[in-house]
Amino acid sequence: MRVIAGTARRLPLKTLEGPKTRPTTDRIKETLFNMLQADVGGSRFLDLFAGSGAIGIEALSRGARECVFVEKNKKAAECIWENLIFTRLEKGAELLECDALTAIGRLEDAGGEVFDLIFMDPPYRQGMEKEIILRLIHSRLVDEMTTIVVEAALDTDFSWLEGTIFAVTREKRYKTNKHVFIAMKEL
Helix, strand or coil, X not given: CECCCCCCCXXXXXXXXCCCCCCCCHHHHHHHHHHHHHHHCCCEEEEECCCCCHHHHHHHHCCCCEEEEECCCHHHHHHHHHHHHHHCCHHHEEEECCCHHHHHHHHHHXXXXXXXXXXXXXXXXXXXXXXXXXXXCCCXXXXXXXXXXXXXXXXXXXXXXHHCCEEEEEEEECCCEEEEEEEECCC
């Protein structure tokens, strides 16, 4: 796994080994950032369930002004810091070692600045993406310009969004998973 583009281009990233990790492949990461390309530069980026930090590091390498990484696994959090230091991108980074819902609360308590892009890669088929998005409905961390991207299993249903302020704006399917792009509905 490596950084695809930007200031840290081609630098290899460490990742945790084991059956519970699913690092986003370089090809899928490249496709994702090609779709987000116009929005990353100068953005405030939130990487939930950050794992090795590869997605947030890619955003920083491509010009995001700030990235908050959220990872509750201590070894994964250590891996994120090692990757940030190796890529020399630690200045624009903040790491919260806690679960995603706790992190959202802490970020709101700290002033609640809006994120331009929120990426989350929760464990598949556990409904965590729904829990987080429902929490974000009343959060000052999102506004009408925020894009939320969820990496999910192919069979993950997002029809529950219909009764909320959010809607699916785009979906990109791969062989084993998909990226679902979510934003506030236009009023």
